[in-house]
Amino acid sequence: MNLIPLELYLALSAILFAIGVLGVIIRRNAIIIFMSIEIMLNSVNLSFVAFSRYMSDQTGQIFVFFVMAVAAAESAIGLAIILALFRKKQTIYVDEVNLLKD
C-alpha cells in the first residue's frame, strides 16, 4: 500500500544537507551560517525518521529527540557567542573577525 521508496526521503535529505553545506561555505553572515547548520541538523533528522519508519525501529525517533535537545543547547550557546562577538567587534561577518591574525 505504501509505495513511496525510502530512497526518495534519503535523496531529499541529501539535497537539504548539501544546501546547508553550501550556506556554510558561501555566506559570511554568522547568523545565516548558524541557520545553515540548523538545516543540516534537520536533514539528518529526516534521515533518522525515514530509516526508523522503514526499518520499524523506535531508536531512530529517540535519537531525533536527543538531536533536537542538543540543537536547542547549541542554538543558545551559538547565539550567545554571536552576541559577544558583536559587542567586541561590532560585526558578525566572519571574514572580518581575525582576532588571531595579528
Next chain:
Amino acid sequence: MQKTVNLQLISIIILGVLAIASALSTVLSKHPIYSAMSLVVHFFTLAGIYLTLQSQFIAVLQILVYAGAIMVLVIFVLMLLNLNHEEKQKLSIQSRNSFGIVLIAVFIIMLSTYLFSGSFVYAQEENVMALFGPKALGYVLFTEHLAAFEFVGILLLAAIVGAMVMAKKKLVD
C-alpha cells in the same frame, strides 16, 4: 487504494519541493530576517514530511522545538543586532562561491548514484501507532534511554548557564 497512494506521493512531492525551495531561500536571501522567515517555512514543511512518515510525535516536537523555541531565539538576536548596512554589496565571500557550487554538485552526484543504484526499499504495513505513538516512544525513552535523557538535562542546564555567562556585558569588556 490507488487514490491514497497517489495522494501520499503528491503530498510528499509538494512538501519536498517546498522544503528545498525554502532551504535555498534561507541560504541565498539578502537580508537575514527573510532567511529566518524561510527557515520557519522549512521547519513546518519538514514537520509535514514527518507526518507522511506517520511519525506524529516527532512532527509535533519539530514545530514546538524548532519553529517555536529556536526560531524565536534567532529572531530575537537578529532584532538585537540591528544589521541594516553593508550586506548589500558583499553578500558572500566571492572566492568561495565557485568552490562551494562545485563541491555541492559533486556531493549530490555521488549520493544520487549511490542511492538509485540498487533496488528500492518500501515500508511494511503494521500498527504504526503502537510503535511510534507518544506512549510507546515515551516508554522506550524512560526505560532503555533513561541515562541519556538525564545527561541531556544536564547538558541543557550547562548550556543555559554558559549562554548567560557569555552574553553578559562584563565578559567582553
